[in-house]
Amino acid sequence: MVFSSILFMFIYLPIILAVYYICPLKWRNFWLFIVNFVFYGWGEPVYIVLMLFSIFxxxxxxxxxxxxKKTDRKRAKAVLVVNIVINLSLLVFFKYFDLLANTLNQMVGSVLILPLNLALPIGISFYTFQTMSYPIDLYRGDTRVEKNFINFGSYVALFPQLIAGPIVRFKDIADQLRSRIHSSDKFSSGVRRFTVGLAKKVLIANNVGILWDTYAAMPASELTVVGSWLGIIAFTFQIYFDFSGYSDMAIGLGRMIGFEFLENFNYPYISKTVTEFWRRWHISLSTWFRDYVYIPLGGNRKGKRRQLLNILIVWALTGLWHGANWTFLVWGMYYAAFLIIEKLWLLKALDRSPNFVGHIYTVLVVICGWVI
Structure with a gap:
């Protein structure tokens, strides 16, 4: 079920909101807990079991x-490590098993492992990162424990951000799960934000995508330079308006039920460097990798060589997070290369250059990145 579908907008959402606002305050999270799983299990009901297992x-x-964590730090750390292993194992099994099996089979020239061809559980990349951030923050002392299972389950499976983010950390909405503000102004703000996102998705992304689909379906012999650039530029706009549109709709839906999610896009195509671009694009993902991978690896605190290695590791993982294909690893390494070059010398050169030089450079790098 997608936000732009007739089923969601004219049946599912009105029922959710009507019952939500009729319910007494103490029952609203329980209602969300129920409807989250209706939303999650609409296409593949079997994966409700997986979601419940992850939550539990x-x-x-x-x-x-x-x-x-206060009386036996080693035991707390052991629990944390086991928890991370379980979460990553679920993600690797459902998202990357076939990729690894096919790769191994190709390497040895025979079928050692049969691919499972499992349907990818909806939102598993997003909710896995959410569930991993919670115990890590808890261990660090950055958030409080949630003893109410319904509240925690509502957080993990919260339908507005389950499909395409933003990746919401528990510490950012812990207080909202217990008590959040509902008002006509907040609700109307949510409706407006949802409408903006819907327009981005339906009116812009879908229509611009037609041009890209036309280009992508053409035989190589029929492609022209101008046509190729038009197709690539169309895809550049499609992916932005599609993804940011979903984030807008998620933020809007969250406001309709009293939640405030952090922004996920901040006009990324106005960036003057690739570094700046990734501070503006899919903000919740880039900050997640910064806080839970890059900084724990040492960040920039252990010398230049270690910093560059950390960038390579983070972007290898970022690339694979986006898709179960080795092409995404190449895509991640592509961006890692530019980020490293900028760290070494290019940022200083761009600072001394006119702004338009940085804009052109960044747009060209990003466009070529989408081609990969």
Whole structure:
């Protein structure tokens, strides 16, 4: 079920909102808990079990981490490590098993492992990162433990941001799960934001995407330089308006039920460097990798060589997060190369150059990146 569908907008959403505002305050999270799973299981009901398992494991391990983090730090860390392994194992199995199996089969020249051809559980890349951030923050002392299973389950499966983000950390909405503000102004703001996102998706992304689809379907012999550039530029706009449109709709839906999510896009195509672009594009993902991978690896605190290695690791993982194909690893390394070059010398050169030089450079790098 997608936000722009007739089913969602004219049946599912009105029912959710009507019952939500009729319910007493203490029952609203329970209602969200129920409708989240209706939304999640609409296409593949079997994966409701997977979601419930993920919620239960992270909820229980969170309680154990809270119990031991002050009295037995080693045991708390062991629970955290086990929890991370479980989350990553689920993600790797459902998203990357076939990629690894096919790669191994190609390397040895025979079928050693049969691909499973499983349908990818909706939102697993997003909610896995959410569930991993919770126990890590708990262990670090950056958030409080959630003892209410319904509240925690509502957070993990919250339908507005389940499909395409933003990646919401528990510490950012922990207080909102217990008590959040509802007002006509906030609701109307949510409706406006949802409408803006819907327009981006339906009126711009879908229509611009037609041009890209036409180009992508053409035989190589019929492609022209001008046509190729038009197709690539169309895809550049399509992916932005599609993705940012979903984020706008998610933020708007969140406001309709009292939640405030952090922004996920901040006009990325006006950036003057690739570094700046990734501070403006899919902000919740880039900050997640910064806080839970880059900084724990040492960030920029252990010398220039270690910093550059950390960038390579982060962007290898970022690329693979986007898709189960080695092309995405190449895409991640592509951006890592430019980020490293900027760290070494290019940022200083761009600072001394007119702004339009940085804009042109960044747009060209990004466009070529989408081609990969």
């Amino acid at each position: 494991i992270n909820y229980i391990n969170g309680l154990f981490i809270e119990k031991y």
